[in-house]
Amino acid sequence: MSEHRTAFVFPAFTSDYADHPGRNMSGFAKHFEELLHEASVLSDPGLAGFDFNGATFPDDELRTQYLTFIYSCAAASVLREQGTVPFLSAGYSMGIYAALVDAGSISFGTGLKLIEIAYRCLKESLHGRNFGMGALIGLDRKDIQNIIDHDTLRVEITNQNASHSFVVSGFREDIRRLMLLATEEGALHTRDLSVSVPYHSGHLEEGAMDFARRTGHLETGPTKTPVISLIDQVFLSSPEIIRRELTRNLYHPLNWLETMKVMLENDIIEFIECGASKGLVKNARFIEGEYRFNTLNSPARL
Numbered sequence: 001m002s003e004h005r006t007a008f009v010f011p012a013f014t015s016d017y018a019d020h021p022g023r024n025m026s027g028f029a030k031h032f033e034e035l036l037h038e039a040s041v042l043s044d045p046g047l048a049g050f051d052f053n054g055a056t057f058p059d060d061e062l063r064t065q066y067l068t069f070i071y072s073c074a075a076a077s078v079l080r081e082q083g084t085v086p087f088l089s090a091g092y093s094m095g096i097y098a099a100l101v102d103a104g105s106i107s108f109g110t111g112l113k114l115i116e117i118a119y120r121c122l123k124e125s126l127h128g129r130n131f132g133m134g135a136l137i138g139l140d141r142k143d144i145q146n147i148i149d150h151d152t153l154r155v156e157i158t159n160q161n162a163s164h165s166f167v168v169s170g171f172r173e174d175i176r177r178l179m180l181l182a183t184e185e186g187a188l189h190t191r192d193l194s195v196s197v198p199y200h201s202g203h204l205e206e207g208a209m210d211f212a213r214r215t216g217h218l219e220t221g222p223t224k225t226p227v228i229s230l231i232d233q234v235f236l237s238s239p240e241i242i243r244r245e246l247t248r249n250l251y252h253p254l255n256w257l258e259t260m261k262v263m264l265e266n267d268i269i270e271f272i273e274c275g276a277s278k279g280l281v282k283n284a285r286f287i288e289g290e291y292r293f294n295t296l297n298s299p300a301r302l
Helices: 028-042 045-049 061-081 093-102 108-125 141-150 172-185 202-215 239-251 256-265 279-286
Strands: 006-010 088-091 131-137 155-162 165-171 189-192 270-273 292-294
Touching: 006 061, 006 093, 028 045, 028 061, 028 108, 045 061, 061 093, 061 108, 088 093, 088 256, 093 108, 093 239, 108 202, 108 239, 131 172, 141 155, 141 165, 141 172, 155 172, 155 256, 155 279, 165 172, 172 189, 202 239, 256 279, 270 279, 279 292
Parallel strands: 006 088, 006 270, 270 292
Antiparallel strands: 131 165, 131 189, 155 165
């Protein structure tokens, strides 16, 4: 390998900031406050009340998405200022918006609009029905699918994080039933993800098409650094491909494990999770390869 190749990875939403990795990172607080102010002006005045030690809006899904996006954009900006430039990047689930901002495809303001429109379109398309998402560790894909099929559960496998780590989406009552049956089958851990939208499932196709119609006027440009699709692991480049990906990302299953494999095949040796969570770092323990997976508070970046 002739060069040190780094990838930025952008997580989905989090509302836990108790031990966030950017807290001691030089320059992070300034960038975050500037973007928080901009977002409060452009999208939601209530965001101005955010406080890492107080008002974090844990029960407000839309504000949680805004804040995760703001945090990720601030983190990537600081890393670039410090001289860390990614060879490529990936956005995990709704992390795609921050990935595209960092890659120069969309503006920060456009990212905020995409998040809001997606959330409202998807919620409207559910017509008040009770949906959710869950995480399962310890079973393989076939085991989970067999449980779903046997009990005719209205649930889909919507992401694979590792060989025995999956995310599922569907009707909440069926998600809960699946968690119980999976535990009986030998799952090591199950968790309700506490969201009301079944992201990346076919239930959202109607809402995704509405999103495409409502966002067609928003400006999207080519990426300056490659962004990899979590759906089919191709590199997103042209505005047309990116707009298609933004729509598909809402209702099509993802595969983080396969995305990691492709990034490793492209000689990435360092991954940096550009966000307040450490979920992708923790998940990397179960993916084989010669690489480092860091948060923002690694010693070299403080």
